[in-house]
Amino acid sequence: AQKVTQAQTEISVVEKEDVTLDCVYETRDTTYYLFWYKQPPSGELVFLIRRNSFDEQNEISGRYSWNFQKSTSSFNFTITASQVVDSAVYFCALSGLFNFGNEKLTFGTGTRLTIIP
Amino acid sequence: SAVISQKPSRDICQRGTSLTIQCQVDSQVTMMFWYRQQPGQSLTLIATANQGSEATYESGFVIDKFPISRPNLTFSTLTVSNMSPEDSSIYLCSVGRYEQFFGPGTRLTVL
Numbered sequence: 001a002q003k004v005t006q007a008q009t010e011i012s013v014v015e016k017e018d019v020t021l022d023c024v025y026e027t028r029d030t031t032y033y034l035f036w037y038k039q040p041p042s043g044e045l046v047f048l049i050r051r052n053s054f055d056e057q058n059e060i061s062g063r064y065s066w067n068f069q070k071s072t073s074s075f076n077f078t079i080t081a082s083q084v085v086d087s088a089v090y091f092c093a094l095s096g097l098f099n100f101g102n103e104k105l106t107f108g109t110g111t112r113l114t115i116i117p
Numbered sequence: 118s119a120v121i122s123q124k125p126s127r128d129i130c131q132r133g134t135s136l137t138i139q140c141q142v143d144s145q146v147t148m149m150f151w152y153r154q155q156p157g158q159s160l161t162l163i164a165t166a167n168q169g170s171e172a173t174y175e176s177g178f179v180i181d182k183f184p185i186s187r188p189n190l191t192f193s194t195l196t197v198s199n200m201s202p203e204d205s206s207i208y209l210c211s212v213g214r215y216e217q218f219f220g221p222g223t224r225l226t227v228l
Contacts, residue, residue: 045219
């Protein structure tokens with residue numbers, strides 16, 4: 001069975017601070033995919049990133065960066081120089097190999113991030 | 118990425134009634150997914166809908182309660198039947214294989 005744990009329920013930081021959201025996963029699959037989604041107050045789920053299990057390179061996109069470490073089964077998300085618009089609930093998710101039936105996403109419980117102006 | 122729309126965007130329903138939620142995609146997709154997000158909770162997959170075959174339901178979800186139709190490659194419906202207040206949730210459809218994209222969701226309140 002797959003499981004995603006986001007231990008941080010809520011985080012508040014002052015604007016311009018850096019913040020890291022933790023994600024720990026469990027899976028028996030040797031090939032899998034990890035995702036981060038953002039859910040702003042409007043409720044829509046916004047895709048941020050997908051990472052393959054065989055690609056452990058860290059990724060940076062503007063103020064966002066992701067650290068994938070297979071050894072610790074973690075896929076952490078860092079926002080640098082946070083802004084008020086970053087306030088949202090962030091979900092980490094996991095799926096199996098993309099052959100029909102495994103594409104379904106298992107979500108963590110989410111981390112509510114509040115950026116204080 | 119696909120553009121996904123859902124109707125209605127929100128609704129308030131009475132206990133015991135049913136609501137059908139529509140999901141429309143701007144391109145043909147093989148698989149569509151229906152998720153439920155209860156208030157303050159994470160997302161849980163209800164079922165996977167493939168065109169031309171019966172939907173596949175996850176543990177805890179049954180066809181009688183959540184019948185799904187998938188008449189073509191751009192459209193699907195989810196019906197929430199015989200509703201109770203516990204069905205108050207956001208219902209989201211998603212599409213995609215390598216990167217799942219989500220519709221805006223349907224906020225359902227059952228009184």
